[in-house]
Amino acid sequence: MIKAVYSLSAAIAIASNAFLVSLLFLPDPVPVQGHLWPKPAQECRGHQTIQLANNFKFNLPEDPNPRLRLAATRFRKRILRSTFQSPVPVDPALAAKEDRSLVEVAQLTSVRVDIEDNDSSLGLDTDESYRILIGAVEDADAPFEISKGDCKSIASTVSSLHGVIRARTMFGALHGMETFSQLVTNSPHDTTVKEIRSTPIVIHDRPLFPHRGLLVDTSRNYLAMTSLYRTIDAMAMNKLNVFHWHITDSPSFPIELDDTTDKDQPVASLPRDEDEDAGSDSDIQTETVPGLPLSQLAAKGAYGPDMTYSKDNIRQLVEYAMGHGIRVIPELDMPGHAWSWSRAFPEITTCLDGYPSYSRFSAEPPSGQLNPVLAKTYRVLDAVYEQVLPLFPDGAFHSGADEVNFNCWNTTESITSHMDARGIPRTEAGFDKILDGFIAKQHARLRQGGKVPIVWEEPLLNHHSETLARNKDVIVQVWTSAKNTKKVISQGHRVITGSADYWYLDCGFGDWLGNWTMGNSWCDPYKSWQKIYSFNPLMGLSSKEAKSVLGGEALLWGEQVDDTNLDTKLWPRASAAAEVLWSGNSEDSDTKLWNGPDQEEDTLRNVEALTRINEHRFRMLSEKISAEPLQPLWCVQNPGHCLWPIYDSKPEKQAY
């Protein structure tokens, strides 16, 4: 560092002319190059360009967390090996202000990473904020946030060749390193020459929402581990932090589990049918529980022996994600969407149907639900959870509960006779009660494993679940309509947004049933990046209600997705959702979120975002993520020339 400071003073001596020039300009939030995605909360940029030393490194705190050490190595390699050239040309007006007099002489050799808390547990409460300072020094206890106003308090010229990333946790530091990697640009003539343009730089950044997720479905079509790892990489580049892994559904069951052996268990702890004689003989205290062939779930329910996830696969992916600041929240969908369980355990499932009768029991083939009145169902469920829950250290677990079909249960004799025997009417209300009975047992088991359950919206909004009424900590994920956010909050639950009207990435590709000649996809139209970017998760909520919104997820259901087209369907559209969740979509510095098309001053930021997302798409390409184009390359090369021409009129009003 001493060497760096020395070289800087030399540089300033040499470049005194440039020093004068740069004094003419005030710091600016817009860099010549090194645009960021997602946009940080606050960003101030000067006008001088410096170099990054080719022996550049991150200086970590003493005895760093191993995950942080790995991440620093990873980012260092990525920065130094990158050959990325932005296709977006430099704005001549900004380039005119650029001072390149330091380029030859000023090199940043290191960036110090300071973190306050070396703990590496990642959850909803993790502080992900960070502050970056490049080309200036400040007190270690300087406030995190840039003082209100703007960038005027920041010097416009480089005063030191220090670089610091300060964060409260290592996860904030990861985001800081990602941002730093985007600040570094390659010289157009020689990609081994790395520059940081528009320094000095002060960035303060923190997410708008703590839950910023992506749902990927590995049941409808299998995804190879390499695809999942690549998706984690891409999520980290977009500061997404929740990988919602929809692992099982009706079509396939890809998790490899182990058979359980016979064991004695206390009678009282065993799930049993209510009408089953629990044994009046008080001498029997334990009962031998027969082992369950859980390995058959994947052996018979996966698409093939090479289309499964072993426990080691899962553990490694979870650790990898954690090292990228990403929580993995698994979902085993049930009690609907459970045909795949029937391959190994036909006795605990019901209404297993293909064409044509599946349509009586489910939205898409094959139909099949768990039978909620059999003790065996819960024995299998317990045993599955016993093996699955420890694989995922996260505190949340998605319990499913969407699209439960009561007609299915109403045609299942064991269920109807169970209801008749207890005087439960075979009405909507009666089946609500049966569903709630399932959820009560399921959630109790999840909580026993230390998990807070997440459910889809139906048990709360359609089925009046008493378990949810009693347990307001259950997180509810809205999916049918953005309007439901408010309804969930009014019942006292926290909510995850990202419904089919905005953030379903799988819409618009036509119907996939074999004989439906002109069928459309159920959630037409395709959600363009513009549509995704326009979503305000807090639209129509009071500030008190807004506190219950944890964030949102972009969702890619798997009917028409596999390894061949996963990347192009996810990216860069999920990047649009990522920015909304990280720093909002609005010019409004207070709310950060779009106030809708009908306001006097429309604050949607999507025109500004276009240039950055175009560039970010190419940045992802350079990291081997096959993100698809949003515009002809001409438009990327000519920012501002491919906008909707009638700027003053509103082509299409969005109704909320």
Added chain:
Amino acid sequence: MHKSLVLLLAVYSSVAVAVTNNVYICNNKKSKSQVFSAVDTRFCACVKNTQTGFIKGVNDDDIKLISSSDCTGSYQKLGPNSEAKNTQWVNSFSYGKSAVAAQPSQMVQGIPAVNPVNQPWIWPLPQNWERGSNTVRVSKSIRFEGKGARQPIVVKAIKRYQDLIFKKEDYPMIPYNWSTTDNKPSRSSLSTVVIDIKSTGDHLDMDTDESYTLTVPVSGKAVLQAETIYGALHGLETLSQLVQYYQERRSFYIPNAPWKISDFPKYKHRGILLDTSRHYYAVQDIEKIIDTLSWNKLNVFHWHMLDSTSFPYVSKKYPELAAKGAYTPRHVYTARDITNIVQYAKERGVRVIPEMEAPGHSTAWGYGIPEIASCLNTQPYFGYTIQPPAGQLNIAHPKTKEVIYSLIDEWAELFSDSFFHAAGDEVIMKCWAEDPYITNHLQQTNQTLIQLFENFVLDMEDHVRQKNKTVMVWQEMLLEYNFTLPKDTVIQVWIGSEGVKEVTEKGYRTIVSAQNFWYLDLGFGRPRSNPYPEVQGAGFNHWNRVYSYDMRANLTTAESDLILGAEATMWGELADPNNVEDRLWPRAAAFAERLWSGYENPKGEALVSADAILRLLPWREHLVLRGVRAGPLNQGFCTRNPLDCFQPLNPNK
């Protein structure tokens, strides 16, 4: 007991020469039913936990009804073509050919809408085919002999197919073999294919005979006969699709031998349009697309090389056009690139038809030679062009003709095909009407803008004709401007399917690219970023819509005969090499079958999508195996159990 219905169904082949045994089961009320089929084999079906109350056989052999669930133990016989009631006690039954031992039937749920084995796994479906019930092993050292096998283009093709034939997947998504009829392969193996080609030339054109016949006997040599080498290439592709990898035996077989296939295309012009101006494709990217075209028996690569967005062609005479008009110096096509691509395509039976996009969509020309452009990059662009950037050729400037004729001359040499596309689409009059150079010229020459426009394009087309080329143009030339086009002009319809009628009514030959069915780039929102979120809902033409469009709708026979063929288009706003394969395939494969196989087979039976999906699913898997990033048609469950993934006629019942 009213238990849930778990039905097991064998899906097995039916063959022209073999006998199918069917068993129908249903519950007592006959409200649910199920069919089981077996061809020349015997199966055991487990029907435990079903509500089976009634069993009926339509068959030649006995059905054995058994109370155990695995066809073991004592049984009750049900004679040929008879039925039994109150069969709730039956937990399994064996059925099919009585002479062989029963095997467990495949676990496939549901009731087939159509018989999956009505048609062989060949895409596109051949016109005439007969097959048998033997299985022939294919030697990995298979040899190709005969005079035809020594033709240079065929020699190269054989080398490719010696690799393509032997692609294997150990755990395929479609594990059961719908085509298998015989589990005892014949002793002999196929080790020689005789190729017999009548013509010795390698000329490729619209009228090239692409027919072939292929016979694969149970023992001895296979014979591939064709009029031209290009028919032989199609025959090799068909042969490669007959071969299947038997994972359990770790070798390659042709099931259903003997085969007799005689095949030809219904339409001569079967193409894909690729736009390499809005996004650039490297030569290898283009070659990979051409490979995939040939595997689908498509035969035209319509190269939309130039447009407003970039000018990647490096002209010999005007190198400044690419120097300033290409995206970067790397984003270009040299004469050598073009020659290579044309030769590469020819070796795969694919014609390359260049499109000289003019005089609209021409901004990029103006960067290199500004005086030949009008309204060059006018801002704001709206009103001067359909989409940014604005810019058309200056049709009054003498330099414009000089440049464009030179380019036509260069292309006429580089592209050997006898078709040449002279465009003429989407011009905006305001661009010219506000150009003082043009308005002055109109005054001086005392003509209207439309006259100037007509003279320009007709002169340009005449220049193309002088090079002995057939002129193709976009539909506006005829339908919007009603220019006096010679009758030999081929009109490409793109705006909508109704244009097919309008063009053929006027007696012109047509190539159909109706955007409401055969544009493959639509449905992904608009590439312009708008201040307000705006989504174009309509537009995505999914495979079934692509497959089901009948371009002969409302036409007389005489009008239908003017349809030379069709092209599916891949415009470039939202596609580049990263996503183009998923955009194209397997939808362009669905398109390809329509053009090759037609709408009816030679017996007059309609080819319908409900049958096609059962072959398209394995074909998509096969394309992926060959390295094409073709997206999935549906969820894996449906790939594996396609019969379960149909839309019920009455979804609520």
